[in-house]
Amino acid sequence: MIPFPVIKLRSQFPALGRTLHGREVVFFDGPGGTQVPKRVIDAVTDYYIHHNANIGGTFTNSHETDEIVQTARQSMAALLNAPEAECIVFGQNMTTLTFHLSAAIAETIRPGDEVIVTDLDHDANVAPWLSLAARGAVIRTVPVNTVDCTLDVERLTSLLSERTRLVAITAASNAVGTMPDIKAMIAASHTVGALTFIDAVQYVPHCLTDVQALDCDFLACSAYKFFGPHQGVLYGKRNALQMFQPRKVRPAKNIVPYSWETGTQCHELMAGVTAAVDYLASISDDAKGPRTEADLRCRLVTSFHDIREWEQQLSAKVLVTLGRIDGLQLYGITNSNQLHLRVPTFAFTVRGFTPREVAGHLAARSVYCWSGNYYAVRLMEALGLEEAGGAVRIGLEHLNTFEEIDYLAECLTDLMH
Ligand SMILES: Cc1ncc(COP(=O)(O)O)c(C=O)c1O
Incomplete structure (x- = not known):
């Protein structure tokens, strides 16, 4: 596992400290819009x-x-x-x-x-x-x-x-x-x-x-x-x-x-x-010590290398974790040897529940995610999901953690029982 300064990076985002229903909110709604670091504010x-x-x-x-x-x-x-x-x-x-x-x-x-x-x-x-x-x-x-x-x-x-x-x-x-x-x-x-x-x-x-x-x-x-x-x-x-x-x-x-x-x-x-670009460039500074003399593009190259590695580890865990839940159907690339062909954005349905019901269940447990077609209308039609309310979307960013994925699995397991 590569060291990635996720805790240190998260501390730069005031919005990530939000608590609801007695626990810290899990932001899995990145594809709908991400939170901002203090430097942007x-x-x-x-x-x-x-x-x-x-x-x-x-x-x-x-x-x-x-x-x-x-x-x-x-x-x-x-x-x-x-x-x-x-x-x-x-x-x-x-x-x-x-x-x-x-x-x-x-x-x-x-x-x-x-x-x-x-x-x-x-x-x-x-x-x-x-x-x-x-x-x-x-x-x-x-x-x-x-x-x-x-x-x-x-x-x-x-x-x-x-x-x-x-x-x-x-x-x-x-x-x-x-x-x-x-x-x-x-x-x-x-x-x-x-x-x-x-x-x-x-x-x-x-x-x-x-x-x-x-x-x-x-x-x-x-x-x-x-x-x-x-x-x-x-x-x-x-x-x-x-x-x-x-x-x-x-x-x-x-x-x-x-x-x-x-x-x-x-x-x-x-x-x-x-x-925001400055924040992205600083991710590699945080991981490898300050590199202020390096030009912006060079710093971004290093940052995205680290982001990509970290997000692939998160993706691998999502695939394994969601794959274990009976009645959950994941759409898209699910082969963990093909993580290089995807970003950490996942759509799934749960047998017996509408996508909105699943998203509502998660929201009540402080997990933010989307359900529906998210304007990817033709894809939902091609998958035969449009009529039934689309799918649940879990969208990860480099700010997410393994613990949040475990908590997601716990909430989904609760739903089934
Ligand atoms: C892949 C993709 N394309 C386009 C858009 C539209 O972007 P905007 O909200 O900036 O118009 C979105 C927004 O969700 C998106 O996810």
């Missing part, structure tokens, strides 16, 4: 106290805000390994940014152009692309393998043609944790000249993201899933961002990334995004 507060202003002015608060925005872009560029800060666009959330992009792409769609989506995706990476059908686009869908909730590269490849304009794929499922082979899918899509859009909302909190290694054209994520504030982030290759004309007010700058940022942004949350 402080950064947002500090912005309001000392720097609050609009951008581009002549006075000090405005200059400071310009700097805060630029630093947030640089932090996100480091987190995603974007080649430059100007490839980073901020917006309200991933869904809004994706609809914004699809509306701009729609202007260039000609009847017969094809777009590929998948049955594994959250609807935020499906509905914006379905809307292109109104412009004459043909939508093709990569089906999910229902046995283990994976996507085949070959199934995607068989749908590609010279008419394919865009391929939208998830980097990690928010329901069952599957990580499709997006690198191979992106490379295949490029052979026919298609653009690629990656939904990395559920990937970024768990894995080191590298947009240059992936070679994706666009990638979107949300800071509130990686210990930051409610702030959406879109990465685009510079030429991909320049290829389309977003809707904008005329006086707003017509150069990327500013042309993509509609109206006044949430500067205070950008300060929070920088603090």
Whole structure:
């Protein structure tokens, strides 16, 4: 077992100290949104106290805000390994940014152009692309393998043609944790000249993201899933961002990334995004002693190595523990030799109970988790679960512990007896 400073890290999160029904709350709702470390709260507060202003002015608060925005872009560029800060666009959330992009792409769609989506995706990476059908686009869908909730590269490849304009794929499922082979899918899509859009909302909190290694054209994520504030982030290759004309007010700058940022942004949350990236980078400092001289990306590389190892150990325990409970059916990759193909997000049903009843039973025992489809509608339909209320979702983060998994098993066993 690797040493991972989970207790020390948890102590940085004021929200994790919450007690309910006489015990500390167990947060297994990370895929719905994570808690934030104190440094994020402080950064947002500090912005309001000392720097609050609009951008581009002549006075000090405005200059400071310009700097805060630029630093947030640089932090996100480091987190995603974007080649430059100007490839980073901020917006309200991933869904809004994706609809914004699809509306701009729609202007260039000609009847017969094809777009590929998948049955594994959250609807935020499906509905914006379905809307292109109104412009004459043909939508093709990569089906999910229902046995283990994976996507085949070959199934995607068989749908590609010279008419394919865009391929939208998830980097990690928010329901069952599957990580499709997006690198191979992106490379295949490029052979026919298609653009690629990656939904990395559920990937970024768990894995080191590298947009240059992936070679994706666009990638979107949300800071509130990686210990930051409610702030959406879109990465685009510079030429991909320049290829389309977003809707904008005329006086707003017509150069990327500013042309993509509609109206006044949430500067205070950008300060929070920088603090969240700083927190992620500090995880390796905590494990290996301060490395302040190392650049941000290097520190993130080490942190995500440690996060990944720790989360794989937690995942292995979840698989064994839930696997022992009679009447519990787990969906997705359940083979403990394939942990490298998933993030620690698990969906299951319990015989004799609706998913909401199970989530309610757990909530009454201070365990927070979700039930339903969590907007992964097509996956739930493919698994035949949609009508029956979806599934229960246990979403772990690096802040979770083995003891919390044992407690979950205890609560589920109680339910059965
Ligand atoms: C995988 C995935 N994609 C997209 C979204 C939508 O993100 P946002 O809430 O930032 O619009 C979510 C949110 O749960 C998600 O989990």
